[in-house]
Amino acid sequence: MKANYDIVVIGFGKAGKTLAAKFSKSGKSVALVEKDKNMYGGTCINVGCIPSKRLITDAAKSPKGEFEEKAQHYKETVAEKKKLTAALNKANYDKVASTGVDIIDGTASFKDNHHIIVSTKDGNVEIEAEKFIINTGSVTVIPKIEGADSKGxxxxxxxxxxxxxxxxxxxxxxxxxxxxxxxxxxxxxxxxxxxxxxxxxxxxxxxxxxxxxxxxxxxxxxxxxxxxxxxxxxxxxxxxxxxxxxxxxxxxxxxxxxGRRPNTDGLGCENSGVKLTDRGGVVTDEHLKTSADNIWAAGDVCGKLQFTYISLDDSRIIWDEIMGDDKRTTENRGAFSYSVFINPPFSRVGMSEKDAKAAGVEYKVLSLSANAIPKAKVLRKTDGLLKALVKADGTILGAELFCEESYEMINFIKLAMDHGIKARDIANFIFTHPTMSESLNDLFVM
The missing domain is CATH 3.50.50.60 (FAD/NAD(P)-binding domain)
Structure with a gap:
């Protein structure tokens, strides 16, 4: 461990680990500070997206028998989930460490905008850096009710x-x-x-x-x-x-x-000139720079979109400002899509009818029952509804897909929106058959 670095990243999340490795490969001296060894790689792979989706996937395969049989399947699934997250945790540590990044186990707190105090098992260490990147993620909101910390x-x-x-x-x-x-x-x-x-x-x-x-x-x-x-x-x-x-x-x-809230407790942002929102999120501009000139923030800690792929894109924006041509911003990354992994999954991008009405935008609704999709019948997954909003000229305003495999289909629609592809282009697109995506042929007919 050194006393000073070019760049110090606080938090081992998606943006943090990506930037730490890239800066190190580019010749910068880099340290990554993480307070919890169980969180190497960030929320997603340890306690978020990956373990929950592994459980969700296996839940759909739950046996049809008695509760005891289901309970045994569940127990086996949890055990396999633990193996998966442990393997990913180690792989993430090894991948970042292999690039020459100094990984420091400890809790960081700003002394000023160029220095942090890291509390480690061996005592406090002061570290100086030219630049800092805050990537401390979010934590679960605990409602203020009696017994919130009770057993069970x-x-x-x-x-x-x-x-x-x-x-x-x-x-x-x-x-x-x-x-x-x-x-x-x-x-x-x-x-x-x-x-x-x-x-x-x-x-x-x-x-x-x-x-x-x-x-x-x-x-x-x-x-x-x-x-x-x-x-x-x-x-x-x-x-x-x-x-x-x-x-x-x-x-x-x-x-x-x-819900979840930005994880800034104890970070000492007040000592560094980094401003926070009323909910504790780090205030950033469109380049993800904070109110301190040498400090950036990425991911959930900004208090905005809490998705690992947004954290990844945040890393591109920060890299572009520090090392690139400074063209990427939070304002030009295109339509925002997300998926909710219920069964069947719900995915959305762009405007809903509520959004369009509130904005005073004229629109036409296109809709399709999931039961009308041949592949849905093949999969025996016919529940759901597909819906899109378009302008009179075919410009796509948004889409809401509640159907099997919607989490894959929504990315195609986002790409279309980002590049100005019209409804008629999708209606006439040649999809492979039988697939869930070919339902977009029918959905986008005006």
């Missing part, structure tokens, strides 16, 4: 290590994270109840899409309780109120899934 109460991270399949699972929160776990545990064989404070299910999405998603979840026996104010959690019980009436829900496990 989990977060989206800790529940993935639960080895016993709960017969009854209560999920506090009806957002995307809560829905993924609801769909997954229902597929595993749990009786799932979602309890949310809002009166409207999936308020960000169009009503027809939200209705279709709700119907599929309820067909899996997932119960959705809206307008509920949770007051207390304890092992085996959740207490809440609806319209002033007190209610109790019995369960074997409770999952708190009300």
């Amino acid at each position: 109460v989990y977060t989206s991270e800790s529940i993935m290590n639960l080895e016993e399949l709960p017969k009854r699972l209560t999920i506090v929160g009806g957002g995307y994270i809560g829905l993924e776990f609801a769909s997954m545990y229902a597929d595993f064989g749990s009786k799932v109840t979602i309890v949310q404070d809002g009166d409207i299910f999936l308020p960000r999405e169009d009503e027809d899409i939200a209705k279709a998603i709700r119907e599929v979840l309820e067909a899996k026996a997932v119960e959705i309780v809206t307008g509920a104010k949770v007051t207390k959690a304890e092992e085996g019980k959740l207490y809440y109120e609806i319209a002033g009436e007190s209610k109790t829900l019995d369960s074997d496990a409770i999952l708190l899934a009300v």
Whole structure:
């Protein structure tokens, strides 16, 4: 470990590890500080995307027998998930270390904009750097309710290590994270109840899409309780109120899934001149530079889009400003797409009808039932609805795909939007057959 570096990256997330390795390969002296050895590689591979999607994939293969048989399948799946994340954790460490980056295990806090104090198991170390990149990610929001830390109460991270399949699972929160776990545990064989404070299910999405998603979840026996104010959690019980009436829900496990927030606690941003938002996110410009001239921030810690592929693109923007031609920004990376890995998955890019109406944009709705797709019939996965918004001239404003393999299809639509490809071009495109993507031929007919 040296006392000074050209660049110090704080946090081993997607952007951080990518930039650390690239800067080191370019001849810069680089250190990467990570406070938790279990987080080499970041949230995605350790406690987020990869382990949850491995569980989701295996949940769809859950046996049809008795609960005991399902529980055994679940236990085996969790064990395999742990092996996968351990292997990826080590591979990420080895890959970054092989480029010459000094990986420092410890907690970093800014002393000023050119110095950090790293608390390690051997004591505090002061490190100086010309430039810093903050990539400390996000942490689970713990609602302010009594018993949130009780036995049998989990977060989206800790529940993935639960080895016993709960017969009854209560999920506090009806957002995307809560829905993924609801769909997954229902597929595993749990009786799932979602309890949310809002009166409207999936308020960000169009009503027809939200209705279709709700119907599929309820067909899996997932119960959705809206307008509920949770007051207390304890092992085996959740207490809440609806319209002033007190209610109790019995369960074997409770999952708190009300969101994530930027992880800036203890980072000492106030000492470095780095400004934070009211929610603790690092304030950045379109080049991801903070209010301190020599400090950048990337990924979830910015308090905006919490997706690993956005963190990766953030790394491109920062690299381009420091080492490139400074043309990439957060404002010119094109349409933004995302997927929610329920079963079937829901994916979206660009505007919804709600967005278009709010912006006063004229549009035409194109829609298609998933049941009309030949490949969906082949897969026996015919639930869902496909929907696109286009202008009169065929310009694509957005799309919402609730169907099997939508997470692959949405990328094609994003590419089309980014490059000005019109609806008629997709309607006449030659797709292979039988595929889910060929449904876009029918969806985009005007």
